[in-house]
Structure formats: C-alpha cells, structure tokens
Amino acid sequence: MGLNIPEDLAAWQRWQNSRSIKRQIMSRVRPSSNAPEFTLMVNGPEPRLLILIDVPTPSAVAAYAEPLRFLEGEQIAVLAPKDLSGMLAGQWTSRRLEGTALPRELRSVRAVFAAGHFLPAGAIGYRWSRELGARFVVAQHGLTTPFAPPLASGSHLLAFSEDDAEFWKSGRADVTHEVVGAQLLWHAAGRGRARPVSQGPTDTTPVFLGQLHGAELSRWASAKTARTFCLTTGAEYRPHPAETDRLSRLQHRSWQRRGVRFESSGLSLADLDRPVVSVFSTGVLEAAAAGRQAWVTCIDPPEWVSDFWSRYGLSMWGSEPTPAPPVPPAEPAQLIAASIARILEGTV
Incomplete structure (x- = not known):
C-alpha cells in the first residue's frame, strides 16, 4: 500500500x-x-x-x-x-x-x-x-x-x-x-530503561486512547470501537487533546451516562504506567517502546488499518502485547x- x-x-x-x-x-x-x-x-x-x-x-x-x-x-x-x-x-x-x-x-x-x-x-x-x-x-x-x-x-x-x-x-x-x-521511540525506550521497578501492585486496567478527532477513520467506527471496548473490558477512555469540539463533548457525556469511565489522572501519556489500547495511535508503539503492555483493536477494521498494524508490528487485543520496536544504534x-x-x- x-x-x-x-x-x-x-x-x-x-x-x-x-x-x-x-x-x-x-x-x-x-x-x-x-x-x-x-x-x-x-x-x-x-x-x-x-x-x-x-x-x-x-x-x-x-x-x-x-x-x-x-x-x-x-x-x-x-x-x-x-x-x-x-x-x-x-x-x-x-x-x-x-x-x-x-x-x-x-x-x-x-x-x-x-x-x-x-x-x-x-x-x-x-x-x-x-x-x-x-x-x-x-x-x-x-x-x-x-x-x-x-x-x-x-x-x-x-x-x-x-x-x-x-x-x-x-x-x-x-x-x-x-x-x-524515530526520536519519539528513542525517548520512550529511554523512559522504559529508567523506570524504577515497581514495589507494589500496579493498575492493570487498560486505557483506551481516543481518536475521535482523526480524519482517517469514520467517527462512527472510532466511537463504536472505543465504546464497545471500554464497556466490555472495563477500560478507561482517555480523550485525545484535540477532542474539544462540540460533537466530541456530546459523545463523551453520552458515554459517561452509559457507564464508560474516563482516565482523569492528569498524567502525561509518557508517565501513565498503564496498559494502552487504540485503533492506530502512535501512543501504542510508544508504550511498547517504553516496555509497557500495548495493543490495537477495531470493529470491522478497513484494509488500511490491518496493513498499518502489520507494518508497525502492532498486536491485536487478546494476543501477546506489542513487542518493543528496535532501538537504532x-x-x-x-x-x-x-x-x-x-x-x-x-x-x-
């Protein structure tokens, strides 16, 4: 492609x-x-x-x-x-x-x-x-x-x-x-190496990285995937910073009424030590580079999404987590x- x-x-x-x-x-x-x-x-x-x-x-x-x-x-x-x-x-x-x-x-x-x-x-x-x-x-x-x-x-x-x-x-x-x-993956790998070993239980609840703002995938497909994943797995939804338009805000309120929980720690994605899931967010590969669990998912993914997953070595939800990408010398x-x-x- x-x-x-x-x-x-x-x-x-x-x-x-x-x-x-x-x-x-x-x-x-x-x-x-x-x-x-x-x-x-x-x-x-x-x-x-x-x-x-x-x-x-x-x-x-x-x-x-x-x-x-x-x-x-x-x-x-x-x-x-x-x-x-x-x-x-x-x-x-x-x-x-x-x-x-x-x-x-x-x-x-x-x-x-x-x-x-x-x-x-x-x-x-x-x-x-x-x-x-x-x-x-x-x-x-x-x-x-x-x-x-x-x-x-x-x-x-x-x-x-x-x-x-x-x-x-x-x-x-x-x-x-x-x-x-990729400089962003270089930094992510460095953060993973510097991360201290956890001394206690960590939150393993997945965080779904929102992409309602994206022009690449229909809002219907993005919204249905996010809502279904969060409600069936108990994952928390993390809106993309660009999800500030009126339609996105209405969508957020509708989900909250239906029981979708939102990730509201205020931490940057780099500091959020949680498993992440998305359709095609760069954050999935960054999380994998940092040594965190990361997956992709989509309801009825179009051909280009499946090709994207394959090209970047991204693992589908339910399989082994996405492996860390190689770090350049x-x-x-x-x-x-x-x-x-x-x-x-x-x-x-």
Whole structure:
C-alpha cells in the first residue's frame, strides 16, 4: 500500500476539508486574500538552515529543536506563527513578517527543514526553498497512514524506517530519503530503561486512547470501537487533546451516562504506567517502546488499518502485547543533524 493521494496536494486538501464540517465552513467564510502572519527568528546574520514550525506546541518545538543540539555553531532561522524564541536554546532575534516575500535574512539558506508543505509555514517555506535553490528536507514525526499528505516535489525525506519511506514516497522517483529512526521511540525506550521497578501492585486496567478527532477513520467506527471496548473490558477512555469540539463533548457525556469511565489522572501519556489500547495511535508503539503492555483493536477494521498494524508490528487485543520496536544504534536527532549538515556542506 501507499498514499491515497501521492502527489496532488490540492486534491489532498480538498479531501481533508471534506472530512470536517468546521473546515468547510471556514474555507467559505474566511477571505482567501487574508495571508497568514509569521514571525521570523534568527540566531545569526546569515543563517544557512531555515526551520518551519506550523504547530507551535512545546512537543512540536522540541521535535525540531532536538537536532539543533548536534548543529552547534550553525546559524539558523525559524519561521512560525508566533515568537518561539523563549522555547529555543541560545540567543535569538525575532521580527514579525509583513507579506510573503523572501526575507532578506534568508538569502544564504541552503536547507529548509519542515514536516511538509501542507500547512501555511510549510507552504511558504517550500516556495522560498525553490526560489533559493535550497534543499527541502521533511522529517517524519508520526506513524504514516494512506491519508498522509503528499511530499513536495524534490523533497528529501528523513524516515523512521525503510518501509515508512517507501510507503510515503508511493513509487515517486523525485523524492530521496534516508532512514534515521524515530526520536519519539528513542525517548520512550529511554523512559522504559529508567523506570524504577515497581514495589507494589500496579493498575492493570487498560486505557483506551481516543481518536475521535482523526480524519482517517469514520467517527462512527472510532466511537463504536472505543465504546464497545471500554464497556466490555472495563477500560478507561482517555480523550485525545484535540477532542474539544462540540460533537466530541456530546459523545463523551453520552458515554459517561452509559457507564464508560474516563482516565482523569492528569498524567502525561509518557508517565501513565498503564496498559494502552487504540485503533492506530502512535501512543501504542510508544508504550511498547517504553516496555509497557500495548495493543490495537477495531470493529470491522478497513484494509488500511490491518496493513498499518502489520507494518508497525502492532498486536491485536487478546494476543501477546506489542513487542518493543528496535532501538537504532544512534540517536535519531543526531542522524537528522548529520544529514542536514551534509546538505549544508554540499556533500549530498
């Protein structure tokens, strides 16, 4: 299998909008002439690397910042919807951009590092990379499904695995790739090694990781699977942080009236020492990497879900837990930095 839409970004965006009533309404009422606003941050006068951050959450910023530990002394620019300099190590200057013309500070950029070109910062950064003749480098940040956005033409993909790279490329010859491993699984494995041995009984009640927000699976299938699993096993439901829309909140209240219990410890998923179950959440593989019990389940899973389970070695509920994925010999952030450094020096 591969992507459902391997090259046409506009077609992918139409599909994504079709999966959300809110997006459809916003695309009609928001004037198309309104250009997104960005803040540009630089740590030197002639940055050679531009990092694009569309979702300015602490976890997303950390994912981009980690490779910078291995690029010490490199001058870097960061483009984001708001000033993130307080979340980045070192000294940065920032300014709000007006318009989308290539900023004067970026004339020396040789590589652009992003999650893709499907969100505003990624889109404008990709356009600038073409204008500059810079390499557009895409880092994989999560597990891939057939509904992932297509890669930009000429991208260099830094993938978790060879299978992930071939899946995302979907037969395209214009995209190159390297395998660097998954930083999030590296961290999870480290947490598992550092976890103290329990001195008493632990809570073995499964936690079901919600995905009502996901566009990949119908809300009906996600909801039926979650409700049925929780009511038949006594598992607790943990809503995804994005489950804040009105329909999800109504669903939550309905489940609670029917006896579904919710996981409400307030702990991060990384600190939640409980078995986890989901349909296709990255959290299942993270839990397995940390040495915790983890499974997947789905009522009448579509073919792509079964393929997803097989590709990532995920175990179905009722079988042995998902085995821990292999840990790469080198930290993925270091391999990402090494790849970027080669591009900046023109050796690849």
